Amino acid sequence: MAWVKSEYAGELAVLSTWLVAVAPWSVSIFREGPLTAVVFRFLPFRIQYLYGVSISNELNFVWAWRAMQFPDNTGRAAVLWTLALAVVAVAVCASAYYYHREAEFTDRLPLHPVRFFGGLLGVGGLLVLVATVLLNLAGGFFGTTIPVGALVAPVLAAVLLTVDLT
Numbered sequence: 001m002a003w004v005k006s007e008y009a010g011e012l013a014v015l016s017t018w019l020v021a022v023a024p025w026s027v028s029i030f031r032e033g034p035l036t037a038v039v040f041r042f043l044p045f046r047i048q049y050l051y052g053v054s055i056s057n058e059l060n061f062v063w064a065w066r067a068m069q070f071p072d073n074t075g076r077a078a079v080l081w082t083l084a085l086a087v088v089a090v091a092v093c094a095s096a097y098y099y100h101r102e103a104e105f106t107d108r109l110p111l112h113p114v115r116f117f118g119g120l121l122g123v124g125g126l127l128v129l130v131a132t133v134l135l136n137l138a139g140g141f142f143g144t145t146i147p148v149g150a151l152v153a154p155v156l157a158a159v160l161l162t163v164d165l166t
Helices: 006-022 064-069 072-100 102-108 113-136 148-162
Strands: 026-032 035-041 045-051 061-063 144-146
Touching: 006 072, 006 113, 006 148, 026 113, 026 148, 045 064, 061 064, 064 072, 072 102, 072 113, 102 113, 113 144, 113 148
Parallel strands: none
Antiparallel strands: 026 035, 026 144, 035 045, 045 061
């Protein structure tokens, strides 16, 4: 049984790409005494909310490439995170072109566009999935990390890569 009809596979590829681009790839929660921290990691940036305490120099917003300065596994995860950002940025730019000029895009690409977007989402998803694992290892983020987009991207990639295009 097919997950999607072949005539809608292109639309699914574009929507999947945009969804992966805007969804957080992970959400982390840390609670210690009166302090509660919630961290949302989107592909281009990280936002951290602190509740229950006021810290004057706490960095609440960080671009992905700036997070590479962080120590230990957080910095290593940020390298993968930045690579995933680059891969998904290529996919988003290509999907905008594909959305507006489908025939021209299809003619220029040596493989089917749905497979192209599935491959890019798979690579991006794998990178953020490994980054999430690094965050949970010793020296990474203390607390619980939920890999939202890190799981959604590979699932959407698998759907795109296995859709029947005949």
